[in-house]
Amino acid sequence: MLARRLYTSITFLVLLSLLVSCAPKTATPTEEAPKPTEAVADPTEEIVSEPPTEEPKLLRVWMSWPESPEQIQAFFDGYTALTGVPIEVNTGVDYMKMIAGISGAEPPDLIVQGDIYSVGMWAMEGMIAPIDDLITKHEIDIDDMYDPPLSQCTYGGFYYCLPWGVDNYALYWNKDMFEEAGLDPDTPPKTMEEMLEFSDILTKTDDNGNLTQVGFIPDFPWFHTDLYLAMYGSTWQSPDGTEVWLDTPEMIATMRWQQEFYTRYGADNVGRFLSAAGNYLGADSGFYTNKIAMLVIGEWQSGPDYLQKFRPDMDYGIAPMPYPEDFPEREATSVLWGTVVMIPSSAVDIDASAKLMAWMMLPGPQVDMMIQLPNLPSSRAAAEDPRFLENEDLALFIEMMNNYNAQTLYVGPVTFDILMAIMEIQEKVFLGGEDPETLLQEADLTIQEKLDGILGQ
Amino acid sequence: MLKEESMGKPEKGRLSSLGRTRLGKRIRRREMWSPKTRRNFRTGILFISLWIIGFLAFNLYPIIASLYYSFTEYHILKPKIWVGLANYALVFQDPLFIKAMSNTIYMIVFGVSLSLILSFSCAVLLNLKIRGQSIYRMIYFLPSIVPTVAATLLFLWVLNPQMGFLHTTLGKIGIVGPDWFKDPVWSKPGLIILNLWGMGQGIVVYLSGLQDVPVSLIEAAELDGASWWQRLRYVTIPMVAPITVFLLIMGVIGMFQYFSQAYVFAAGSGSMGGVLGSPLHSTLFYSVYLWTVGFMQLNLGYASALAWIMFIVIMISTALLLRSSKRWAYY
Numbered sequence: 116m117l118a119r120r121l122y123t124s125i126t127f128l129v130l131l132s133l134l135v136s137c138a139p140k141t142a143t144p145t146e147e148a149p150k151p152t153e154a155v156a157d158p159t160e161e162i163v164s165e166p167p168t169e170e171p172k173l174l175r176v177w178m179s180w181p182e183s184p185e186q187i188q189a190f191f192d193g194y195t196a197l198t199g200v201p202i203e204v205n206t207g208v209d210y211m212k213m214i215a216g217i218s219g220a221e222p223p224d225l226i227v228q229g230d231i232y233s234v235g236m237w238a239m240e241g242m243i244a245p246i247d248d249l250i251t252k253h254e255i256d257i258d259d260m261y262d263p264p265l266s267q268c269t270y271g272g273f274y275y276c277l278p279w280g281v282d283n284y285a286l287y288w289n290k291d292m293f294e295e296a297g298l299d300p301d302t303p304p305k306t307m308e309e310m311l312e313f314s315d316i317l318t319k320t321d322d323n324g325n326l327t328q329v330g331f332i333p334d335f336p337w338f339h340t341d342l343y344l345a346m347y348g349s350t351w352q353s354p355d356g357t358e359v360w361l362d363t364p365e366m367i368a369t370m371r372w373q374q375e376f377y378t379r380y381g382a383d384n385v386g387r388f389l390s391a392a393g394n395y396l397g398a399d400s401g402f403y404t405n406k407i408a409m410l411v412i413g414e415w416q417s418g419p420d421y422l423q424k425f426r427p428d429m430d431y432g433i434a435p436m437p438y439p440e441d442f443p444e445r446e447a448t449s450v451l452w453g454t455v456v457m458i459p460s461s462a463v464d465i466d467a468s469a470k471l472m473a474w475m476m477l478p479g480p481q482v483d484m485m486i487q488l489p490n491l492p493s494s495r496a497a498a499e500d501p502r503f504l505e506n507e508d509l510a511l512f513i514e515m516m517n518n519y520n521a522q523t524l525y526v527g528p529v530t531f532d533i534l535m536a537i538m539e540i541q542e543k544v545f546l547g548g549e550d551p552e553t554l555l556q557e558a559d560l561t562i563q564e565k566l567d568g569i570l571g572q
Numbered sequence: 573m574l575k576e577e578s579m580g581k582p583e584k585g586r587l588s589s590l591g592r593t594r595l596g597k598r599i600r601r602r603e604m605w606s607p608k609t610r611r612n613f614r615t616g617i618l619f620i621s622l623w624i625i626g627f628l629a630f631n632l633y634p635i636i637a638s639l640y641y642s643f644t645e646y647h648i649l650k651p652k653i654w655v656g657l658a659n660y661a662l663v664f665q666d667p668l669f670i671k672a673m674s675n676t677i678y679m680i681v682f683g684v685s686l687s688l689i690l691s692f693s694c695a696v697l698l699n700l701k702i703r704g705q706s707i708y709r710m711i712y713f714l715p716s717i718v719p720t721v722a723a724t725l726l727f728l729w730v731l732n733p734q735m736g737f738l739h740t741t742l743g744k745i746g747i748v749g750p751d752w753f754k755d756p757v758w759s760k761p762g763l764i765i766l767n768l769w770g771m772g773q774g775i776v777v778y779l780s781g782l783q784d785v786p787v788s789l790i791e792a793a794e795l796d797g798a799s800w801w802q803r804l805r806y807v808t809i810p811m812v813a814p815i816t817v818f819l820l821i822m823g824v825i826g827m828f829q830y831f832s833q834a835y836v837f838a839a840g841s842g843s844m845g846g847v848l849g850s851p852l853h854s855t856l857f858y859s860v861y862l863w864t865v866g867f868m869q870l871n872l873g874y875a876s877a878l879a880w881i882m883f884i885v886i887m888i889s890t891a892l893l894l895r896s897s898k899r900w901a902y903y
Contacts, residue, residue, distance in 0.1 A: 211867050218648045236870055241649045323748075325734065386754030386851075391734035460649060531869065542852050546754055 173201045174471055177216060177223040179230070180454070181207035183420065183488070190484045194474050200467070217242045222461040224468040227279065229454050231267045232534060235527040237457070238270035239569065244460040245273040246469065253473035260476075260493045261516060263451040263523035270527060277476055280454040280490030282413045283512045283521075284342050286437065290430040292317060292328070292408040303409075303434040305446075307346060307372060310409070310437050311379070317408040318380060326380055326388040329401075331409040333373040334545070336395035339411050340537050341524050342450045343369045346438055351533050352525040359566060361533065361559035362552070370544055370551035377545045386546055398425045411436060414512040418489045433508055435515055448520035454490065491516060529566045536562060642876035652873070659877035669878070671853050672861035675760065676827055679857065683764045684823035688816060691774030696804070698775065699782045709779070716772030724836040727766045728753075738765075753837070756854035763833055763855065774819055781815040782808065813901035821890050828882055831859040858882055 176191060184206040191202035205223070208216070210233070216223050217237075226243070228234075237243045250257060255277065257265060264278035290300035296317045304310045314330030321327050333339065344350060349365030352358065360366065377385050392406060393399030401407035403426045416422055422429060438445040456475060458468045474480060478497035485492045486502050491512055498516065503509045515521060536558040543549045605613070617624075642659055644652035663669045698709050715723065730737045731752040739749040752762035785808055793803045834857050838850045848864050849856025856864075862882070866875030 214648065214867065214870070240647055240870060383751060383755070387733040387751045390751060390753045391732050535868075539853075542850060546851060 173203055174224040174467060175203045175205065176225045176227060176471075177208040177213060178204065178206045178227040179208055179210075179213070180227070186487055187484075190480070190487075193480065193483070194471060197474070198470075200471070202471070214242070217459040217461055219461075222459045222463070224458070224462050224464070225471055226457045226459060227454060228276075228457060231264075231276075231452055231455055231526050232530050234268060234276050234455060234457070235270050235530050238273075238275040239528040241460055243275050243457040244462070244465055245275055246277070246458060246472075247274050249458075249465070249469035249472075250274060250277075252466075253469050255473045255476050256494075259478070259495050261451065261495060261498075261521070263521055264453050264455075264493050267452075267523055267526045268455060276455040276457040277472060278453055278493035279456050279475060279481070280485055280488065281451050281493050281516065282415070282453040283449050283451055283491055283515055284339060284411055284413050284436065285449070285512065285515065286434050287402070287410045287412055287416060288432050288434070289402070289405065289408050290432055292405060296408075300430070301432065303432060304437050306437050306440045307343075308440045311375060313409070314376060315379065320380075320384075324381075324384070326384050328405070329380065329385070329388055329407050331376060332385065332389065332392075332401075332407060333376050333411075334541060335389065335392060335401065335407060335410065336412070338534075338538055338541060340369060340373070340541070341452075342411065342436055342448075343373065345448050345450050345522060345524070346436060346442075346445055347372075348442060348445065350522075350524045351537075352527065352530075354525060356525050356527040357566070357570060359529065359533065359559050359563045361536065361562065362556040366555055367552050370540070370555070373541070374544050374548075374551070378548070382546050382548055400425070403429070414491055414509060415488055417508040420488075433511055435511075445520060447515055447518045448522070449515045449518070451516060451521055451523050453493070527566075528569050529562050532562050532565060638876045638879055641873055642880050644873045646871075646873035646876070648870065648872070655873065659874045660881070662874060663877070663881065668853065668856065668861060672849075672856050672858045675854065675856055676830070676858040678760055679764070679830060680824055680827045682760075683767055684820065684827060686764060687768060687771050687774060687823060688819055690768055691771045691819070692778050692809075692812070692816070694771075694775045695778030695782055696808070699779060709775075712775050713772035716770045718770065720832045721836050723770055724766060724833045727762070727769070728837070731762050731765070754851050756852040759837075759851055759854045763837060766833060766837075777815055777819060778812060781812040785811040810900075810902050813897070814903055817893065817897040817901050821893055824889055824893070825886055827857075828886055829859050830857045831863065834860050835863075 178187065180187070184204065187206055188202075188204045191204050195201050213223075213226060213228070213233075217226075234243070238245075249255075257274075257277070260278060261281060264281050268274050268276040268278060286303055288303050293300040298313065298316060304313045310331055317328065317330030318326065319328040333343065341351070344366060347365040347369050349360065349363050349369075351360055351366070353360060388406075392401035393404060398404075402410045402412075403422075410416075417431075417433070422431065435447040435449065438448060456472050458465055458472065462468050476494065478492070478494045478500070481492040481494050481497040482500045482502060484490075485497070486500075486506075486509075489506070489509055491509070492498050492500075492503070497503075498513050503513055540551060540554045540558060543554055544551045641652065643654060643656060645655050645658075646652050694712055698705065698712060702708075718726070731739070733739050733749060733751040733753070736749075742749040750758040752758050789807050789811070790803055793807050798806065834855045835848065838848050838855055848860055848868075858878075859882075862875055862878045865871050865878060
């Protein structure tokens, strides 16, 4: 009798504790939810009014970068040496794990995300904390930061992240392949029209008509429609984030220019070539194996994990992305993206996370970290460090960052939808040979409808 | 003992009315248990309590929660908003849902049926009493133990349209192989080839079934003058029909859960590899779409509805297959 009750009680207690530990810490499902726009109204109230909790013994930093975990841990050990707060770094954390971690019982204290696209969506979902008051409290000098990457961190008028490593894109070219094709190895194309001409010269086929070498593929290793769109003088959303601008003449022109690289050599042929163009992160990448002569890629490419590792012997050049012939004033236009630092709204001690974030934003630590990777700093003061300027490649990217044409594209709750739509349209246009205009109009309508719903219009 | 403990003083009328019910039957059955049986029962329950806890926490709770979420606009850290059947109604306006469903049905119709036919054919051949039989069996079974991701990566090379093994082999006999990764017509057949390579488990199951076919039936057919084909058609195939039913149902369920291969295939196939379902949504299978909606778009309410629709479709198709199997399978 007693034993039976004991069995039952133990089983019940274990079950109950398990279910309680599995339950989310958020409000109960039956509670009336605020409209998304209401949540945006003043999200700082809830976060800042929380009483400060005791200093955590350990801060956990999750990063999406897969590279150099030891190097990154060593960087954060610098903070430990300064403050005594141990830091545990987890690198290569994928998107899914980030979401699960933020909503879980033991969230990370700081998230370092290699792309900016998730910021708007996560902010809308309340997954990351607004940090305006924390910026003031910890005296983070946002005036020292480059405006384009900083502007990507706002949603609903509040800051939700801070840019750390900035990515800037330029044209890399293989000088040996230029020379072999009879081109001047030190003169890259200046205009987007010239890029087509250069590509024709650099492209080779075998006896069966299969491509064996290509001058340029606009979406290898991934899509750069954002940059090409900036070259054509537009963007994908209005600066205030209320309108989707996918069906503009500039966007259509951007798509047609890229499509030309497929139609000239045959979409099927380019498709086959791309299937064999290798993995971007591996030694078999088309650019490293002398199969692709020109590549649009970021500043990290000349660093230890890429060209230095896979093709240390390559004689390459870097130049700003060519501009449209009719718009020479757009020379050296660049679109700045990059790595951002966010604090999960579920973090145990948001203030401690903010302290660490403030340290990461200081010019000194930024230079130490970014020069090794290499990435570009978000701090203007850090960008003036001689270590950046002594490196010829990085100096060019910093010069582009300082150019008045440096810009970024609006990032908000539908940015991810825009990206997905563009990638799907690119497939249809590049490989399927479809005309982009109708596809872009349809996508514009669909995403605008969703955006209107989110904004409560 | 149990009666007194659990029900207090028994009343005649109450017991007789309980006796007619299920509960009453269960109580009467428990009354008949000896103290030892009861003790064993409790110990048994205690032994499997870890599994029960695991099942309740990690299976039943998520299942019930996902049903609830399917009726809500789900936000990860904010309260959910009850939207009734809106998520279910959304599928009728969602062209990608139709696309994902049709891609999955394609894989079921062609992938599963081809796999059944080839598994059976290989099993018949491997059942022949020939020298080195066990080596042949091992060779056919080995691919099925290769991890899914590794096998898919391997096939990215095999199917490579410029230097892949299949491409160069076809090229030697004058056939220009298709672009399995970029041509929407050939992407699903590419994945079917990958599946067929790993059909070893189906072969093993069929082999066990073939060894259970009574020799007397085959001999009787032989005596009646049946040819090899007639013996296969009228004796062997009907006798292994229950195995075909089992493999068919598992194949249908497997295709609705088809994810890893399509994910790796899209991710590893060139510059547009970031687009799940590439090329042109031709590899957007049901689970891939569900995952995209849930974890890329964070639309977890709709994703839960998609999961429940998948569950219902699987239930219905399994029921239909089982019912129809009564006409062609002999148990």
